[in-house]
Amino acid sequence: MEIVGTEKKKKMGKIHASRMKFYVLMFLPLIIQFLIFYVYLNFSSIVLAFQKYTKNINGLGHTVDFVWFKNFATAFDFLFSARAGEMLGNSLILYAVNLIIVTSLALFFSYYIAKKYMLSGLFRVILYLPTIVSGTVMAILYQYIVTDVYIGIASTFTDEVVLGLLDSSKTSEFLTILIFNVWVGFGANVMIYTGTMSGINESLVESAQLEGVNSLQELWYIYIPLIYPTLITFIVTGMTGIFTNQMSLFTFYGQTGSNFEVDVFGYYFYRLTQDASVNLYPQAKPMYSYPELSALGLIITLIVAPITLITRKLMEKYGPSVD
Amino acid sequence: MKIKKGLALILAICSMATFASCGFDEDSSSNGGVKNVYNVESKTKTKLQVIHFDGGVGHIWLDQAAERFAKQYKDKVYAKGKTGIWVDFTNTMTIDTATMSQQDYDVYICERFTTPNALAQGGSVLPLDDIVKDETREGGSLESKLFEQVKGGMKGNDGKYYGLPHYESYGGFSYLTQTFDECLAYFAAEDETNIEEFPSAYGTANFVSTLEAKRSNGPDGKPDTEDDGMPCSIEELIILMDYFKQTTPYAPIALSGSCDNYINYTISGLWASLAGAEQMRNYYNCEGEIEIVDGYYDEPLFKGIDYIKKPKTKKVQLNGSNGYLGNDMVAKYYALALFEIIQKEGFYCDDAYISTRSHYDGQFNIYLGGTGIYKKAAILVEASYWHNEAKKAKCFDQYELLKQASADNLDFCFMPLPTNYYTEGATGKDSCFLDISQTFTVINGNLKNNDEEREAAKDFVRFLYSESELKAFTVETGIGRAIDYDLSAEEEAKLPTFYRRIWNSRDNNAGSNLIMLSGTTSAFRQVWSSINIHLSSDTLSPYAKNSSPFSHFRKQDWDDKSGMYVYGTKTVFDELKITKDEWAKIYREE
Numbered sequence: 032m033e034i035v036g037t038e039k040k041k042k043m044g045k046i047h048a049s050r051m052k053f054y055v056l057m058f059l060p061l062i063i064q065f066l067i068f069y070v071y072l073n074f075s076s077i078v079l080a081f082q083k084y085t086k087n088i089n090g091l092g093h094t095v096d097f098v099w100f101k102n103f104a105t106a107f108d109f110l111f112s113a114r115a116g117e118m119l120g121n122s123l124i125l126y127a128v129n130l131i132i133v134t135s136l137a138l139f140f141s142y143y144i145a146k147k148y149m150l151s152g153l154f155r156v157i158l159y160l161p162t163i164v165s166g167t168v169m170a171i172l173y174q175y176i177v178t179d180v181y182i183g184i185a186s187t188f189t190d191e192v193v194l195g196l197l198d199s200s201k202t203s204e205f206l207t208i209l210i211f212n213v214w215v216g217f218g219a220n221v222m223i224y225t226g227t228m229s230g231i232n233e234s235l236v237e238s239a240q241l242e243g244v245n246s247l248q249e250l251w252y253i254y255i256p257l258i259y260p261t262l263i264t265f266i267v268t269g270m271t272g273i274f275t276n277q278m279s280l281f282t283f284y285g286q287t288g289s290n291f292e293v294d295v296f297g298y299y300f301y302r303l304t305q306d307a308s309v310n311l312y313p314q315a316k317p318m319y320s321y322p323e324l325s326a327l328g329l330i331i332t333l334i335v336a337p338i339t340l341i342t343r344k345l346m347e348k349y350g351p352s353v354d
Numbered sequence: 355m356k357i358k359k360g361l362a363l364i365l366a367i368c369s370m371a372t373f374a375s376c377g378f379d380e381d382s383s384s385n386g387g388v389k390n391v392y393n394v395e396s397k398t399k400t401k402l403q404v405i406h407f408d409g410g411v412g413h414i415w416l417d418q419a420a421e422r423f424a425k426q427y428k429d430k431v432y433a434k435g436k437t438g439i440w441v442d443f444t445n446t447m448t449i450d451t452a453t454m455s456q457q458d459y460d461v462y463i464c465e466r467f468t469t470p471n472a473l474a475q476g477g478s479v480l481p482l483d484d485i486v487k488d489e490t491r492e493g494g495s496l497e498s499k500l501f502e503q504v505k506g507g508m509k510g511n512d513g514k515y516y517g518l519p520h521y522e523s524y525g526g527f528s529y530l531t532q533t534f535d536e537c538l539a540y541f542a543a544e545d546e547t548n549i550e551e552f553p554s555a556y557g558t559a560n561f562v563s564t565l566e567a568k569r570s571n572g573p574d575g576k577p578d579t580e581d582d583g584m585p586c587s588i589e590e591l592i593i594l595m596d597y598f599k600q601t602t603p604y605a606p607i608a609l610s611g612s613c614d615n616y617i618n619y620t621i622s623g624l625w626a627s628l629a630g631a632e633q634m635r636n637y638y639n640c641e642g643e644i645e646i647v648d649g650y651y652d653e654p655l656f657k658g659i660d661y662i663k664k665p666k667t668k669k670v671q672l673n674g675s676n677g678y679l680g681n682d683m684v685a686k687y688y689a690l691a692l693f694e695i696i697q698k699e700g701f702y703c704d705d706a707y708i709s710t711r712s713h714y715d716g717q718f719n720i721y722l723g724g725t726g727i728y729k730k731a732a733i734l735v736e737a738s739y740w741h742n743e744a745k746k747a748k749c750f751d752q753y754e755l756l757k758q759a760s761a762d763n764l765d766f767c768f769m770p771l772p773t774n775y776y777t778e779g780a781t782g783k784d785s786c787f788l789d790i791s792q793t794f795t796v797i798n799g800n801l802k803n804n805d806e807e808r809e810a811a812k813d814f815v816r817f818l819y820s821e822s823e824l825k826a827f828t829v830e831t832g833i834g835r836a837i838d839y840d841l842s843a844e845e846e847a848k849l850p851t852f853y854r855r856i857w858n859s860r861d862n863n864a865g866s867n868l869i870m871l872s873g874t875t876s877a878f879r880q881v882w883s884s885i886n887i888h889l890s891s892d893t894l895s896p897y898a899k900n901s902s903p904f905s906h907f908r909k910q911d912w913d914d915k916s917g918m919y920v921y922g923t924k925t926v927f928d929e930l931k932i933t934k935d936e937w938a939k940i941y942r943e944e
Contacts, residue, residue, distance in 0.1 A: 085942075086475050086511065086879075086880060087475070087511055088511055088876050088879055088880060088942075088944060089511060089512070089876075089944075090511055091474060091475055091477060091510050091511060091512050092475060092476075092477065093475060093476075114897065114898070174709070174710055175710055178708055178709060178710045179708070179710055179727075182708065192704050194707050194708070195707075195708055195709060195710070197709050198611070198707050198708060198709050286890070286900050287613070287615045287890070287900055287901070287902075288615075288898055288900055288901045288905075289905075290614070290709055290905055291905055291908075292897065292905055294898065299898065302898070302899050302900050303899055305467070305899070305900075309468060309472050309883045311476075312883070312940075313939045313940050314883060314884050314892065314939075314940065315678070315884035315885075315892065315932045315936040315939065315940050316884070316899075316932075316936065317936070319892070319899065
């Protein structure tokens with residue numbers, strides 16, 4: 032009996048070892064990737080924030096100095112500048128529009144589709160279409176609609192020179208881009224909410240209907256509480272995107288910037304990080320060198336991380352309950 | 355079956371439409387349509403990988419040169435078991451030089467986004483001294499042939515050469531001679547009687563009333579030269595624009611709506627042309643005399659332009675530590691002012707405000723104006739490479755298709771830019787050209803221990819910079835390089851008139867009227883990236899990187915107190931200044 036037990040243990044041990052090997056092999060690439068692209072990258076970025084690279088004048092290479100918080104001072108100056116304020120404002124408007132208008136409408140549309148009301152299948156396709164088509168294609172298409180097509184139509188009503196909606200004023204440009212973001216982002220919201228709503232137990236809904244709830248009450252008391260975790264994810268990821276979302280501006284304008292300088296952090300940072308071989312060294316204009324940008328990145332993380340975590344906690348604590 | 359055939363037909367028509375449309379790239383078989391015989395892939399040959407900035411100049415010459423190179427070196431053994439060489443090209447507008455050491459490319463032909471100096475400092479490229487100082491080179495060593503004004507930019511801070519100059523482009527205005535002839539848009543000589551007086555809000559000028567009438571001396575101040583009849587001053591240029599606006603069906607200025615930052619090209623060109631070659635070299639070197647803005651008078655800049663103040667000026671001696679004053683140059687102020695005037699006086703063609711109009715569309719305005727969606731315009735804001743780019747993109751085929759006429763008859767001209775601010779007291783100055791392309795060739799530093807590819811790369815670079823290839827490049831593209839070489843009359847005759855005129859205005863043997871991103875001083879070596887002048891340089895990008903003054907000049911916010919627009923010339927000029935504190939960040943005394 033004992034021999035059988037030992038052999039069994041050995042066999043189990045072998046199975047265990049080979050499983051371990053499998054797990055290790057499965058996780059190794061992920062761990063390596065995590066170490067390189069997260070740990071190392073962030074570590075070197077944090078170190079960079081405290082450094083200054085100076086080109087050697089009479090020889091190749093450069094000298095690296097530890098400059099304590101000098102780069103942070105430059106970064107703070109930028110963060111408190113009017114330009115940064117304007118960019119933050121634009122991002123917040125986009126976030127608010129997404130939160131209030133897009134999310135509300137998406138919830139209603141998703142509910143409509145999940146309940147399989149009339150033409151719900153058609154609506155699903157129409158709403159999701161912009162998400163299937165490449166963002167660049169959509170942007171080009173949209174650009175022509177709000178420019179050439181608009182000019183063509185508007186010119187028939189007036190003898191004045193008509194400019195496109197992206198080209199006539201800063202307000203018009205911003206609103207036009209905002210509408211594009213709503214249009215493109217709407218489909219993804221609907222798709223995910225619909226998917227989550229479809230998973231809701233039918234018997235729960237039926238029992239509520241037996242108790243006499245109307246459609247609005249059904250949405251408010253059953254559907255929204257049950258999809259609340261998804262809602263939180265959207266709200267929280269949207270918040271983290273305030274400093275990274277580029278508002279599709281690159282798709283519209285490439286590296287040159289918008290016609291009326293509509294800007295957001297994501298787009299601005301992208302443009303700043305060009306010219307890699309040059310930007311390692313200090314530039315005359317502030318916020319162009321990599322160490323300064325690294326410092327700015329750290330500051331932004333320190334601002335956004337606690338806000339995001341607190342928001343999440345609060346939403347989880349005070350959000351609607353299915354009870 | 356019928357549906358399939360129908361779909362196939364639709365696809366075929368769509369494909370044809372694509373080919374006919376503008377923007378179609380060079381012949382995909384490259385080599386100008388000639389099939390390669392020697393430069394073909396083979397495992398028994400050494401493979402050389404070359405990445406090339408595929409901008410407006412294209413790669414036909416490069417493909418042809420590679421074929422000639424492969425033929426010449428067909429028997430050379432770079433590694434055991436391999437005989438001969440073949441060159442594999444990657445033509446792209448996005449060259450990543452930040453990670454060169456991890457890339458397989460051996461030779462890089464890059465544009466302005468970095469420089470040999472920056473790459474050398476980072477240890478990314480190999481020194482080229484053996485190529486540049488090779489006395490056995492036919493026609494003399496490259497070092498003896500390189501223009502003095504380009505050498506500094508090709509070196510690392512250790513004094514060695516790390517790059518070689520590729521092509522040049524200059525920012526400015528271009529026009530179609532036929533349009534100017536049709537409108538008689540040439541200033542008349544003072545003693546000419548066949549004139550048409552044009553009283554403008556900006557001053558009165560006499561234009562010729564016949565094409566035979568004697569024209570004014572133009573920007574160079576000399577009679578019987580190529581620039582006769584052209585505006586000698588900014589003041590005259592404004593009158594010329596008004597002349598087009600008031601008396602002809604042409605809008606004065608064409609600008610691509612999607613590339614409105616191209617005004618930076620022309621601002622660069624005007625800055626150099628007004629300041630002159632010497633001041634511009636002093637600017638890059640941060641050493642020597644320049645003229646700067648030193649306050650403002652309470653009087654308008656020009657007659658009829660009361661929203662821009664005339665600057666007080668003074669001459670200063672740059673000495674490195676005050677190099678930041680270079681951005682206060684008077685010529686830059688006037689160049690910026692011209693573009694505010696173009697904006698506020700309504701000199702742009704309406705199409706300039708349509709952001710879907712590409713650079714090709716902007717070009718169409720001056721030779722396809724009045725056809726289809728394109729409005730007529732007289733003068734194009736572009737860099738000198740545009741003609742080659744349009745040819746490469748087969749845009750002139752569009753002209754032939756729509757106009758049923760040969761595009762060979764289109765006589766384009768790169769406008770000699772004004773060299774004076776005001777007409778009264780104007781003195782002639784030779785034209786000068788500021789290079790805004792800043793292209794160069796380097797060899798990847800990761801070949802240091804790779805004998806096979808390093809030697810192949812060096813041979814290729816040597817070959818590209820041989821006398822015959824330098825000439826072949828210019829004959830194919832029409833564009834010059836900062837190296838002393840001549841074209842025979844026969845070769846020159848092959849250039850389009852647009853480029854032939856530039857070639858003849860340019861000092862092809864010493865480059866005395868060329869301004870390249872280069873300098874010999876310690877200050878230049880330290881600060882060049884902050885004082886660089888090109889399309890998206892900080893010196894021309896107010897408020898944000900890669901921007902241009904265009905959007906600011908569009909704003910109509912008026913300041914009663916100063917009597918100027920809030921975002922006018924002065925504001926933009928001040929915003930572009932480098933302060934003493936900012937200078938201290940990038941410059942240190944040795």
